[in-house]
Amino acid sequence: MSIDTQTAARVAKLARIQVEDDALPALAQEFSAILGFIEQLNEVDVDGVEPMVSVTPMRLKRRTDGVTDGDQQEKVLSNAPDAREGFFAVPKVVE
Amino acid sequence: MTDLNKLTIAAARDALRAGETTSLELTEACLTAIDGADALGAFVHKTPDIARERAKAADARIKAGDAPAMCGIPVGIKDLFCTKGAPSQAASRILEGFTPEYESTVSQNLADAGAVMLGKLNMDEFAMGSSNETSVYGNAVNPWKVDAPLTPGGSSGGSAAAVAADLCLAATGTDTGGSIRQPAAFTGITGIKPTYGRCSRWGIVAFASSLDQAGPMTKDVRDAAIMLQAMCSHDPKDSTSSELPVPDFEAALTGDIKGKTIGIPSEYRMDGMPAEIEKLWADGTAMLKDAGAKIVDISLPHTKYALPAYYVIAPAEASSNLARYDGVRYGRRARIGQGDGITEMYEKTRAEGFGAEVQRRVMVGTYVLSAGFYDAYYNRARRVRTLIKKDFEDVFAQGVDAILTPATPSAAFELGKKFDDPVQMYLNDVFTVTVNLAGLPGISVPAGLDAQGLPLGLQLIGRPWEEGDLLNTAYALEQAAGFVAKPAKWW
Numbered sequence A: 001m002s003i004d005t006q007t008a009a010r011v012a013k014l015a016r017i018q019v020e021d022d023a024l025p026a027l028a029q030e031f032s033a034i035l036g037f038i039e040q041l042n043e044v045d046v047d048g049v050e051p052m053v054s055v056t057p058m059r060l061k062r063r064t065d066g067v068t069d070g071d072q073q074e075k076v077l078s079n080a081p082d083a084r085e086g087f088f089a090v091p092k093v094v095e
Numbered sequence B: 001m002t003d004l005n006k007l008t009i010a011a012a013r014d015a016l017r018a019g020e021t022t023s024l025e026l027t028e029a030c031l032t033a034i035d036g037a038d039a040l041g042a043f044v045h046k047t048p049d050i051a052r053e054r055a056k057a058a059d060a061r062i063k064a065g066d067a068p069a070m071c072g073i074p075v076g077i078k079d080l081f082c083t084k085g086a087p088s089q090a091a092s093r094i095l096e097g098f099t100p101e102y103e104s105t106v107s108q109n110l111a112d113a114g115a116v117m118l119g120k121l122n123m124d125e126f127a128m129g130s131s132n133e134t135s136v137y138g139n140a141v142n143p144w145k146v147d148a149p150l151t152p153g154g155s156s157g158g159s160a161a162a163v164a165a166d167l168c169l170a171a172t173g174t175d176t177g178g179s180i181r182q183p184a185a186f187t188g189i190t191g192i193k194p195t196y197g198r199c200s201r202w203g204i205v206a207f208a209s210s211l212d213q214a215g216p217m218t219k220d221v222r223d224a225a226i227m228l229q230a231m232c233s234h235d236p237k238d239s240t241s242s243e244l245p246v247p248d249f250e251a252a253l254t255g256d257i258k259g260k261t262i263g264i265p266s267e268y269r270m271d272g273m274p275a276e277i278e279k280l281w282a283d284g285t286a287m288l289k290d291a292g293a294k295i296v297d298i299s300l301p302h303t304k305y306a307l308p309a310y311y312v313i314a315p316a317e318a319s320s321n322l323a324r325y326d327g328v329r330y331g332r333r334a335r336i337g338q339g340d341g342i343t344e345m346y347e348k349t350r351a352e353g354f355g356a357e358v359q360r361r362v363m364v365g366t367y368v369l370s371a372g373f374y375d376a377y378y379n380r381a382r383r384v385r386t387l388i389k390k391d392f393e394d395v396f397a398q399g400v401d402a403i404l405t406p407a408t409p410s411a412a413f414e415l416g417k418k419f420d421d422p423v424q425m426y427l428n429d430v431f432t433v434t435v436n437l438a439g440l441p442g443i444s445v446p447a448g449l450d451a452q453g454l455p456l457g458l459q460l461i462g463r464p465w466e467e468g469d470l471l472n473t474a475y476a477l478e479q480a481a482g483f484v485a486k487p488a489k490w491w
Helices: A005-014 A021-043 A073-077 B009-017 B023-035 B048-063 B105-112 B157-164 B181-187 B221-231 B275-290 B303-324 B342-353 B356-369 B374-397 B422-429 B433-437 B467-481
Strands: B043-046 B074-078 B116-121 B170-175 B190-193 B213-218 B261-265 B294-298 B402-406 B442-449 B455-462
Touching: A005 A021, A005 B356, A021 B303, A021 B356, A021 B374, A021 B422, B009 B023, B009 B221, B023 B043, B023 B048, B023 B074, B023 B116, B043 B157, B048 B116, B074 B105, B074 B157, B105 B116, B105 B170, B105 B221, B116 B157, B157 B170, B157 B181, B157 B213, B170 B181, B170 B190, B170 B221, B181 B190, B181 B442, B181 B455, B190 B221, B190 B467, B213 B221, B221 B442, B221 B467, B261 B275, B275 B294, B275 B402, B275 B442, B275 B455, B275 B467, B303 B356, B303 B374, B303 B422, B303 B433, B342 B356, B356 B374, B374 B433, B402 B467, B433 B455, B442 B467, B455 B467
Parallel strands: B074 B116, B074 B170, B261 B294, B261 B402
Antiparallel strands: B043 B116, B170 B213, B190 B213, B190 B442, B402 B455, B442 B455
16 A cells, blocks of 8 residues: 555654655655555454454453552652643643 | 673672672673773663662672672663663653653662663664664664674664673663564574563563563573573563562573474575575574474464564554653653644654654554554454464464574674665564564574674574573573674774
């Protein structure tokens, strides 16, 4: 399957990665090559085969829905590019 | 004692316990070797202060007696592991300046056992790559050299280069599609990826969560057993971490494999496979036979579809895991323009923070998960994954104890050679990726040299949770192969 530049632009948007317009044709071509490789999977008969959920047969464990950690505001914010007054700061979200 | 950095873990442990050396001496020898090896690009963040502090503590513990095997052993830690107070960047620009407030479970287990962290090791960005060339730090270089500089493999390329060049006694790696075993093979060292769930993934920067496993990269099989033991544990912080007890792996090393059944999968005989790899594989088969194992031809019919399935599943999981890098909570944020909103901030941050291969995989993952394609790509790949796992279950049910294959389709290649063709690069993992998809343990053991004098590895694949038995088979292979070659020092 070949990917056009419009699809490449849409995927970039969904992935929240800025791609300049002039880079889109090359990107679309790369996607096409990779998807061409992936397309071999269409040769496999997967009728009645369950998609794998967990590679080891195990149940996800449950625990009590209780607070086990917390009170670490300073540590949580210590790596933020912009933290102010105990919060993560971002550009204006709501007008 | 001289050349302390060249010791194996087992030899250093015995010397430490006998009082013939100290952890501080071992550590200083490694720190000196590291400072003299910047040309290898292996250590990207050196942590000499942490190392000396831990070495002193280890020496006190050894003196008091009752120190575990890893106590006082200087190791390198792949940059993918979060280490408290030491930069942990996953070799990505987007995690520039990130210094975790916490320690990954695996590196904590090693620290608890008394191991000494020397620093952080180079790798492909977010472990996505097979040549260490996608790293923001620049590539690591293989200590083995012919004419041009060679790749140490990837993604755990820095770990492999550091162990092969004796900059540390051992290193941690992680393996999502072959990232421990391929670099181990390229550098003439041993690397094991344990069964999925053996090592906690907590605190390891996530790439593809259903495939990622940590493991040791060491100078020999005994060291792999010792270090793996220290890395494994049940961890309530990783919901897929196994509660099975961790056996004594070193005790499993008897070298006796009489009566074991070794499977040789016909599908791993690839068109265009170099004659040297064929010969290595045949030699390895003969060695295991001579050691008393029964050799049987087996079929793993869906092998061919492992790589394409992997290149759907791994990018899909990566696109989800890497969504967290948004320039808000940690790492780097792009400078934004007047009037830019939060979406522009995300898009610019991710465009300048992620390298080309990571962007490619995130976008491929986004595509295969997007509405209208989810079933055709992602669900189909997960169905194929079920079939790949069943291939292995079938041969194990027939009584096969372990499977012998080549570790890689070639010896280490020249840096820059495959970088421009992603699909060619992906083929590096053709023999290793099945093991991740099936969640099995796999080990790469150096078994010979090619005509150019470069190391080649063989891979053994074991039954789930039977790392002890797998390590013992690897030990028998190691004994028979007698690989002792080391790279000539040029750095």
